[in-house]
Amino acid sequence: MPEIFEGYKDSWRDYLQHFNSCAGVNGWSDRDKCEFLAVRLRGQAQQFYVDLPDMTKLDFYSLTNAFANHFEPEAQASVIRAQLRGRVRKSGESLSALGASIRREGGYSTHRVNVRAS
Numbered sequence: 215m216p217e218i219f220e221g222y223k224d225s226w227r228d229y230l231q232h233f234n235s236c237a238g239v240n241g242w243s244d245r246d247k248c249e250f251l252a253v254r255l256r257g258q259a260q261q262f263y264v265d266l267p268d269m270t271k272l273d274f275y276s277l278t279n280a281f282a283n284h285f286e287p288e289a290q291a292s293v294i295r296a297q298l299r300g301r302v303r304k305s306g307e308s309l310s311a312l313g314a315s316i317r318r319e320g321g322y323s324t325h326r327v328n329v330r331a332s
Contacts, residue, residue: 221262222285230282237250244274
């Protein structure tokens with residue numbers, strides 16, 4: 215069973231990869247995926263889902279596109295910029311670990327989100 219998706223605090227891209235892996239292992243149809251996704255949502259993600267049109271909820275492609283458009287960094291670029299500005303190297307943290315952490319915290323490559331200081 216896929217983990218819970220709560221919204222902005224999670225990476226939609228990473229969650230969708232995990233969700234699709236679970237769907238593949240379990241042999242879910244697109245309709246099954248729509249239903250399982252609905253029950254694996256909490257918080258902001260669940261509220262967003264509730265407000266979607268019924269037709270979107272029944273089409274996995276439309277449903278995942280709606281979530282991507284809402285929860286991917288383009289919709290929250292200022293939040294990501296603030297997180298990256300506040301990130302400091304932890305005691306004992308290697309530069310490569312710092313770089314990996316920044317990439318994870320940013321969630322996406324810089325070609326998708328402009329992370330330059332405003």
